[in-house]
Amino acid sequence: DKPKPRPGDLIEIFRIGYEHWAIYVEDDCVVHLAPPSEDFEAGSITSVFSNRAVVKYSHLEDVLHGCSWKVNNKLDGTYLPLPVDKIIQRTKKMINKIVQYSLIEGNCEHFVNDLRYGVPRSQQVEHVLMEGAKAAGAVLSAVVDSIRPKPETA
Numbered sequence: 001d002k003p004k005p006r007p008g009d010l011i012e013i014f015r016i017g018y019e020h021w022a023i024y025v026e027d028d029c030v031v032h033l034a035p036p037s038e039d040f041e042a043g044s045i046t047s048v049f050s051n052r053a054v055v056k057y058s059h060l061e062d063v064l065h066g067c068s069w070k071v072n073n074k075l076d077g078t079y080l081p082l083p084v085d086k087i088i089q090r091t092k093k094m095i096n097k098i099v100q101y102s103l104i105e106g107n108c109e110h111f112v113n114d115l116r117y118g119v120p121r122s123q124q125v126e127h128v129l130m131e132g133a134k135a136a137g138a139v140l141s142a143v144v145d146s147i148r149p150k151p152e153t154a
Contacts, residue, residue: 013069
C-alpha cells in the first residue's frame with residue numbers, strides 16, 4: 001500500500017501520454033489545474049486548447065480517473081521546499097482562481113513546483129524540448145553533411 005501523502009507533497013498522476021500534477025493539501029484532497037469548463041473533467045490536457053485553467057480543490061480519487069499516481073517531490077534535491085504552512089497557505093489562496101495556462105510555460109507541473117519551491121519548473125517540458133533540440137541538431141547535421149563539398153577522388 002502507498003504511504004499517505006503529507007501536506008505540501010507533489011502528486012504525479014500517470015495519464016495516457018502525459019503526467020498530470022497536483023499538490024496534496026489535507027484529508028485526501030489536492031489542488032490542481034483543470035479546464036475552465038465544467039464539461040471537461042479529464043484534466044489539464046483539455047486546457048491545452050484554451051489558454052486558461054481553473055485552480056480546483058478536489059478529492060484525490062476524483063482527480064485520478066483510475067490512473068496510477070505517486071508522491072514525487074523530485075526537485076527537493078535541487079530546491080529547498082518552502083515551509084509546509086507557507087505552501088498550504090499559498091495553495092489555498094489559489095483555489096477557484098483562473099490562471100493562464102501554457103503547455104510550455106505554465107502547465108500543471110510548473111504550477112505545483114511554484115507552490116512547493118517558489119520556482120515554476122516543468123521537467124516534462126524540459127525533457128521534450130531537449131529531445132526536440134537533439135532531433136533538430138541531428139537533422140541539421142545531416143543536412144550540412146549532405147551539402148558539404150565532397151573531396152575529389154583521383
